[in-house]
Amino acid sequence: AQKITQTQPGMFVQEKEAVTLDCTYDTSDQSYGLFWYKQPSSGEMIFLIYQGSYDEQNATEGRYSLNFQKARKSANLVISASQLGDSAMYFCAMNEHDGNNRLAFGKGNQVVVIP
Amino acid sequence: DTEVTQTPKHLVMGMTNKKSLKCEQHMGHRAMYWYKQKAKKPPELMFVYSYEKLSINESVPSRFSPECPNSSLLNLHLHALQPEDSALYLCASSQDPGSEKLFFGSGTQLSVL
Numbered sequence: 001a002q003k004i005t006q007t008q009p010g011m012f013v014q015e016k017e018a019v020t021l022d023c024t025y026d027t028s029d030q031s032y033g034l035f036w037y038k039q040p041s042s043g044e045m046i047f048l049i050y051q052g053s054y055d056e057q058n059a060t061e062g063r064y065s066l067n068f069q070k071a072r073k074s075a076n077l078v079i080s081a082s083q084l085g086d087s088a089m090y091f092c093a094m095n096e097h098d099g100n101n102r103l104a105f106g107k108g109n110q111v112v113v114i115p
Numbered sequence: 116d117t118e119v120t121q122t123p124k125h126l127v128m129g130m131t132n133k134k135s136l137k138c139e140q141h142m143g144h145r146a147m148y149w150y151k152q153k154a155k156k157p158p159e160l161m162f163v164y165s166y167e168k169l170s171i172n173e174s175v176p177s178r179f180s181p182e183c184p185n186s187s188l189l190n191l192h193l194h195a196l197q198p199e200d201s202a203l204y205l206c207a208s209s210q211d212p213g214s215e216k217l218f219f220g221s222g223t224q225l226s227v228l
């Protein structure tokens with residue numbers, strides 16, 4: 001069964017606008033971690049933000065914030081004030097704390113920022 | 116130094132060739148990973164090394180052979196690959212096997228002819 005679901009088609013975003021990328025997950029574990037990674041055309045996977053399942057506050061890292069709704073099992077990424085350099089593929093991922101450090105990735109969201 | 120360095124960036128090889136991908140980190144991380152990523156797909160875990168020992172092999176064919184000579188280096192030896200093995204191969208590291216945050220390299224884009 002798919003553990004991470006990202007269903008939005010490719011998105012065009014106006015520069016300086018905010019964009020929300022949806023992510024839902026499926027786990028029966030109580031303890032897990034949620035991540036967002038950015039992958040530009042260069043190929044590198046860049047860590048953006050992390051949310052632990054027991055964290056009560058939504059994670060924020062600069063222009064990135066994670067809208068964590070545990071009961072709905074969603075972990076949406078919000079990018080504020082989009083920049084041209086934000087054009088990339090964005091992956092949501094989950095690590096179930098089962099002793100094996102396996103990241104389960106979603107299929108990704110393609111974001112293109114237009115001037 | 117917060118980088119994971121992968122070489123080469125691009126590799127083209129024939130099905131009878133033997134080649135190696137290299138990965139290096141100097142962050143003192145004790146867990147290192149190989150992922151395979153096909154175009155427009157998410158990365159898929161291949162191998163995990165914890166404290167220089169292979170801890171996870173995700174049923175990867177034996178034509179892929181990982182090696183961890185020391186805590187800073189991770190190699191992936193390739194032999195008799197198939198065209199369907201063409202992909203981006205990403206190396207990653209984390210502080211320890213239980214650490215959440217993975218640092219990824221830029222990958223090696225492999226083409227098998």
